[in-house]
Amino acid sequence: MKPDTERAREMQEQAERIEGVLRGIKHRIVVFSGKGGVGKTTVAVNLAYALVKRAKKVGLLDADITGPNVPKMTGAVAPYAPGENPHEIHPHVREGLSIISIAPMLPEDSPVIWRGPLRSGAIRQFLADVVWGELDYLLADLPPGTGDEILTTVQEMHPQMAVVVTTPQEVSLVDCRRAVNMAKKMNIPVIGVIENMSGLICPHCGGEIDLFGTGGGKDMARRMGVAFLGRIPLEVKTRISGDQGKPVVLHDPESPVSAAFDSITQNVEALLK
Ligand SMILES: Nc1ncnc2c1ncn2[C@@H]1O[C@H](COP(=O)(O)OP(=O)(O)O)[C@@H](O)[C@H]1O
Ligand SMILES: [Mg+2]
Numbered sequence: 001m002k003p004d005t006e007r008a009r010e011m012q013e014q015a016e017r018i019e020g021v022l023r024g025i026k027h028r029i030v031v032f033s034g035k036g037g038v039g040k041t042t043v044a045v046n047l048a049y050a051l052v053k054r055a056k057k058v059g060l061l062d063a064d065i066t067g068p069n070v071p072k073m074t075g076a077v078a079p080y081a082p083g084e085n086p087h088e089i090h091p092h093v094r095e096g097l098s099i100i101s102i103a104p105m106l107p108e109d110s111p112v113i114w115r116g117p118l119r120s121g122a123i124r125q126f127l128a129d130v131v132w133g134e135l136d137y138l139l140a141d142l143p144p145g146t147g148d149e150i151l152t153t154v155q156e157m158h159p160q161m162a163v164v165v166t167t168p169q170e171v172s173l174v175d176c177r178r179a180v181n182m183a184k185k186m187n188i189p190v191i192g193v194i195e196n197m198s199g200l201i202c203p204h205c206g207g208e209i210d211l212f213g214t215g216g217g218k219d220m221a222r223r224m225g226v227a228f229l230g231r232i233p234l235e236v237k238t239r240i241s242g243d244q245g246k247p248v249v250l251h252d253p254e255s256p257v258s259a260a261f262d263s264i265t266q267n268v269e270a271l272l273k
Contacts, residue, residue, distance in 0.1 A: 017128040018156055025059070025135045027272050028159040030188070032142040032150060034175025038167045039196035039232070041069045042242055044141035046249045046257075047163070050265040052096045053249065056136040059091065061126055062101030063153045064143040065119040066112045071103045075245030079104050089130045095250060100130050116148035123152050144175075146182055154186045161190040161272060163229065166220070167197040168213040173220055180224050190271050191226040193217050194264060198231035201256055208233065227271055230264040232257055 002010075022028070031044040041064070048060045062070035071077045076092035076099040083090050091098040102112065102122055112119075132138065140153050153159075162183035166176035176193065183191045195217025200209040211234060221228035238257045241248040249258045 014124060014128045018124070021127060021130070021132065022158065024132065025138045027137045027161070028140075028157050029137060029161045029163055029268070030063075030140045030142055030150075030153060030157070030159045031163045031165065032179055032183075033144055033165040033172075034146075034177075034179040035166075035172050036067070036144040038144075038165050038172055040064075040144070040165050041073055041141050042238065043163065043165050043194055043196065043232075044139050045070060045073045045242075045247050046261045047265060047268065048097050048137070048139050049095070049247045049249045050261045051137050051269075054265065054269070057134060058096075059098040059100070059130075059132045059135050059138045061123075061130070061138060061140045061153075062099070062103070063123050063126075063140045063149050065102055065114065065122050065149055067143060068101045068103040068112075070099060070101045070141055071245075073242045073245060074099055074247065076101070077104055077245075083131065087129050089126070091130055091132065098132055098135075100126055120148050120152035123149055124156055127153075127156050146178070150182070151186075154188065159188055161192065161268070162186075162188040163192050163194060163268070164226075165194050165196050166217050168195055168216040170216070173216050176217070177220060177224065180220075180226055192229040192268065192271060193221040193226060194229045195231040197234045200234040201236075203236050227267070229267045230260055232260040232264070 031040050033040050048058050051058045062068045074094055076094045091100040142150050164176055164179045166172045197212055198214045200211040218228045233256055235257045237252055238248045241251055249261050
């Protein structure tokens with residue numbers, strides 16, 4: 001074990017590196033939800049690429065250490081090349097987006113059975129040591145719930161905005177309200193809600209089926225006094241794009257889901273101005 005003084009010095013040095021990195025990043029956004037499977041990673045990836053399409057310099061940090069899906073959804077799966085400086089990590093750059101995740105550092109399909117402090121340590125290391133360069137936006141894709149990764153990311157990254165993703169059903173909205181209250185408690189200045197899987201686009205006739213209902217997210221945002229960023233329909237091609245690592249906003253820019261992301265991105269930019 002390292003002596004306490006050495007450990008304290010290392011922590012101090014790391015905190016200084018994080019401060020230096022954050023100085024080069026204009027806007028910082030965390031994407032989270034109370035529930036898993038509601039579309040956080042889909043939103044984080046496509047919002048990031050929608051910003052890239054608007055000529056912004058963007059980084060995406062996969063802060064879901066136990067369920068790191070960003071590489072799968074972006075195709076950024078290759079191992080990282082070692083940097084010149086031993087503690088530097090160079091992100092993948094795919095189609096103009098800089099991406100960092102723990103997944104490419106691990107053998108395929110191996111579980112991350114780490115306790116909270118270790119998961120938090122990984123996030124701190126990403127924030128301190130990834131060489132992003134100057135960024136207009138850094139987005140963090142967070143795990144569901146209220147665990148250590150969320151607290152660490154928010155404490156260290158000082159995001160100006162929380163994007164909370166929900167689906168329209170009451171079981172998701174209940175958890176979304178918790179997530180919004182958590183963002184308020186953590187003093188994140190701007191909070192915006194997205195209602196994902198809001199109506200199903202029929203692949204045959206193009207009509208909309210109210211599978212999970214619609215409108216609950218907007219209602220909730222109004223009642224809780226936070227911004228509503230927009231609704232995203234459920235669409236088969238979006239799911240396929242995610243599985244193939246081809247984000248829908250790049251590979252199917254005319255689709256209703258891409259149109260929804262364009263409008264949401266404009267709202268995000270306007271709120272952060
Ligand atoms: N609007 C949508 N249309 C179709 N499929 C979607 C949509 N949003 C998410 N999905 C799919 O639902 C699954 C869960 O989404 P994901 O982004 O991984 O959620 P989370 O990160 O919250 O766990 C993925 O297979 C994803 O492709
Ligand atoms: Mg995810």
